[in-house]
Amino acid sequence: xxxxxxxxxxxxxxxxxxxxxxxxxxxxxxxxxxxxxxxxxxxxxxxxxxxxxxxxxxxxxxxxxxxxxxxxxxxxxxxxxxxxxxxxxxxxxxxxxxxxxxxxxxxxxxxxxxxxxxxxxxxxxxxxxx
Numbered sequence: 001x002x003x004x005x006x007x008x009x010x011x012x013x014x015x016x017x018x019x020x021x022x023x024x025x026x027x028x029x030x031x032x033x034x035x036x037x038x039x040x041x042x043x044x045x046x047x048x049x050x051x052x053x054x055x056x057x058x059x060x061x062x063x064x065x066x067x068x069x070x071x072x073x074x075x076x077x078x079x080x081x082x083x084x085x086x087x088x089x090x091x092x093x094x095x096x097x098x099x100x101x102x103x104x105x106x107x108x109x110x111x112x113x114x115x116x117x118x119x120x121x122x123x124x125x126x127x128x129x130x
Contacts, residue, residue: 048085
């Protein structure tokens with residue numbers, strides 16, 4: 001099973017589902033490369049919804065690499081993303097994400113941490129309607 005799946009069938013809402021795997025840095029790096037390629041291929045703005053519902057703990061190494069990747073490519077993300085939503089039913093994960101985003105906001109004009117996928121999709125449509 002792959003680290004993540006990118007579902008663009010609901011474009012301009014793009015759902016990125018993180019799979020329940022014990023990912024290696026190499027597997028996470030494959031996702032980052034695929035995600036960046038997807039972003040670069042878009043001519044219209046969109047909202048990314050990261051579904052973390054089934055995520056397993058990822059290593060510190062992966063978290064650090066993901067943060068560096070977002071920082072390095074933040075201008076490209078800002079160019080293409082109208083918003084980013086993170087879905088986590090875990091109160092602990094939600095609080096951690098919200099705290100991180102107060103210090104280092106995601107590279108999009110709008111961002112949210114929500115408890116379930118339907119809420120995130122509704123939020124995404126609201127953001128897109130502007």
